[in-house]
Amino acid sequence: MMDNFEGRLASAASTIATLKAAVGQVIVGQAAVVDQVMWGLVAGGHILLEGAPGLGKTLLVRTLAQCLDLRFSRIQFTPDLMPSDVVGTNVLVMDPAQRAAGSMFALQRGPIFGQIVLADEINRATPKTQSALLEAMAEHAVTIAGTRHVLEEPFFVLATENPIEMEGTYPLPEAQLDRFLLKVLVPNPSEDEMCEVLTRTTGRGQAAPPRVLGKDGVLSLRAMCREVAIAEPVVRYAAKLVRASDPATPEAPDLVKKAIRYGAAVRGAQSLVLAAKAVALCEGRAHVSFADIAKVARPALRHRIIRSFEGEADGVTTDATIDALLAAVPTRPANVEREGARA
């Protein structure tokens, strides 16, 4: 069994690397974004992609769906989108045979029944429609006309939002934001990357990426992610980071006390550890390090920290606050930290 784990660990790392390479065939650059999406996939969490239009968010999700042998569905969120448009509805059965069998209504499944769901421009839908995603994201199940329908695993929601065009949008409530494991910021490509994008997208066409992983593969990765070991000091570090993000705690750095109104909570700490485990798995390690926690701190916490009026007025970003947290919270006990610095 142990031998299997070592092999599976190597295999998982290899598979993820292959998957990233496959995605890389379509997506130019954005390695960090791809990595973070991979972490979300492996950890079994949902991803919120935020970036300006045209940066390849939708393309990234679509490419990922192509690389994975999973059912892909896309929901374009608009203000007139109804919850039933997301989760589905019961429709009257017109087929006499079916009616004869006693089924007057048939379930018309919505796009949420996909395995990889792209919720494009999620902040454009009304809160009512956004909330339709809540149950599905949290419980991997939907209730339609009083009947609960379990969604097929793996269930992976990737939502995108545009931070620029805020007019006519409905910013996601904190409760819903909390459902996302990571919030990934999609940056503008560099000059070289842009050149590569231009070359690829203005040519004759593009070959489809290979299918790398199927349903079982993904579930296996997610299971392995849970098996990754984490030492108590590392867990404690994650907990300290999250606690320090609360301005009411004495451990909070000055910037947090000044610019933050609410810090992350338990779900944020869970996300940190889970995402860190995914990072370790992606790197072929069987255990989590402090660096893994630090690596995932920004995407895992940035959407869980609510700035205060003063923070917003001063233009203090949540990422800057998280950096301050990482700088202020020691990884190791003070004596070990001191000794390590001295030696």
Added chain:
Amino acid sequence: MTNADRKPTFARFHPLFERWARRVRARLALRHALTGAAIGLALATIPAAVAWKTRHAPLRLAAPIVGVVGAAVGLVIARRRRWSDSDVALYLDERLDTQETIATAVEMRNDAELDDPARAVVVTSAAEALSSRDAKRARPRTLRPIHALLPLATLALVVIARAPLPAAPVVGSPPGTAKVQIAQADGLEKVAKVAQMDARDEAQRERLQKIAKDAEKLKEDLAKGLEKRDAQDRISRLEDALAQERLSLGDGEKRAGLESAVGKLEENELTKKAGKALGDHDLESMDKEMEKIANQREKADRELAKKSLEDARDAAKKNGAPDVAKALDDEKNLMDRRGKRAEMLRDLAKGMDKAGESNDELKNQAESLDRDGSDAAAKKLAESMGKALEKMTPEERKRLADKLRQMAKQNPGGKSGDPQELKDLADDLATPEGQKKLEDELKDLAKDDTESDEAKRQQELDDAQNGAQDTERELGKQGQQGQQGQQGQQGQQGQQGQQGQQGQQGQQGQQGQQGQQGQQGQQGQPGGTPIPIPGDGPGTGGPGSHHDPGTGNHTGKTNPVDAQSLKSRAKGPMNKGAAMPGSVSTFSQGKAGGTANTRGTGDLRVVGPSEVDGVNRSDVPEEYRDQVRQYFQP
């Protein structure tokens, strides 16, 4: 490979980690010990320096113990702050850059985690990391900047330990604390002899024996060495005791008897001086006076003086002073003996002169006896006469005897000599046996001790007092020598500055004394407050008076005081008990360690606060108190 197969790997990690952890902990403990030792030694330099400064040489060598204690404390602290396995693992992870593999493995090494699928992988990775990495990378730094104190403090301690001790500080000892030592205090031997004195009574004998015992003890202590002030104090006490003893005749409740005896003696012009001497407790002078009277040629005077002595004796006895009465009785008996001796010598001298057997020496000595009236002159005359008689031939002796018989016949009334005595002398000279008897009698007279017992006592007490004063002077000399010795040492140590300071202090002290003297001089304005004396004339002031240039009539005199009425008013003897405050009975001022507050032994110039207005508490009648107060005004 199963978990069971992996066991060797688990078994490998544990000892590997323990070895690394031991190294890390040992170096940390060593550092704590070094830190403790460095701080301890650095702190030890302070007491070591103090010990050096205060010349406690052995303590300097004990200072490094503080360093050892510091190291021990450091080890204790290291033990208390001992890193846990988790801490060590985290440190190793950081130093070996193993991404918390070791920390995770340390947590997973327990058998409880055996089913964890990641356990084997993590533990194996950790074991491989520990076995493959360079141990030097994970060594905690042992030396820290504070450890620089270790050699510096050690060096400082070595320097302090080897440095010669500084010169002993000159500590000015409190006055009188210097040790004095007198191997043979002859003066105190004189004091100790008072135990052999013929005491007046049992009480005096006990007092004298106590004085002698104290003197002996002081002598022994002085031979061993004693603080000067202590020695001075004890000598002063001895002197006080001797002075008190000297004044003990007619002292206290017997004072009235003494005063009455003095009064009786002073009534007679012949015995006036003797009375005054008795009043002053100067029994030697009194004896001298009585000696003169006894050796006088005039028998009537002697009889008068004897009568006064008898009256004084009776008065003393009557007024409760038996010791004074006894002393006066002794004096009267002595006077008889002296008188008879002088009379015999004069008769014999006269007889020899008339017989032509005298010589110039005898004549001169006879004149000397008449002139001085002293026992010494009488003794000298007796001795010379004895020798002259020895040299006389039988014819000369016969002639002398005849002359003496003739003188007896010519002087039947005994106006100038006792006729019977003259006959006896003539009879003695007539026979060789008588002649021999007379010679022996003259020799005895020459050696006769005619001094009174009280005079002898006083003389012996005086000797004792002189002895005590000699010892006191000797102490003073030793003190000076001691000071000079100290100054000599200071000079050797090159502390001339301090000598200079002492010199200045000395000068200041002298100046201070001069100042005091000056004040005293101012206070002692010549004449003082005049005593108003009621009299016939204007009487504007006595000698030294300010307010009167002396042009008035100074013939005033006080009214006679009726002694009987004075006594009746006082309702008993004056000053029953101790002497009246302010009375002068000694010649010296108070001494260091002396009994300054003893009433009646002070000097008028120095009076205690309680003595001011003491007359108000005395038995002096009110109408005389103003005069007494002004007279004794300090």
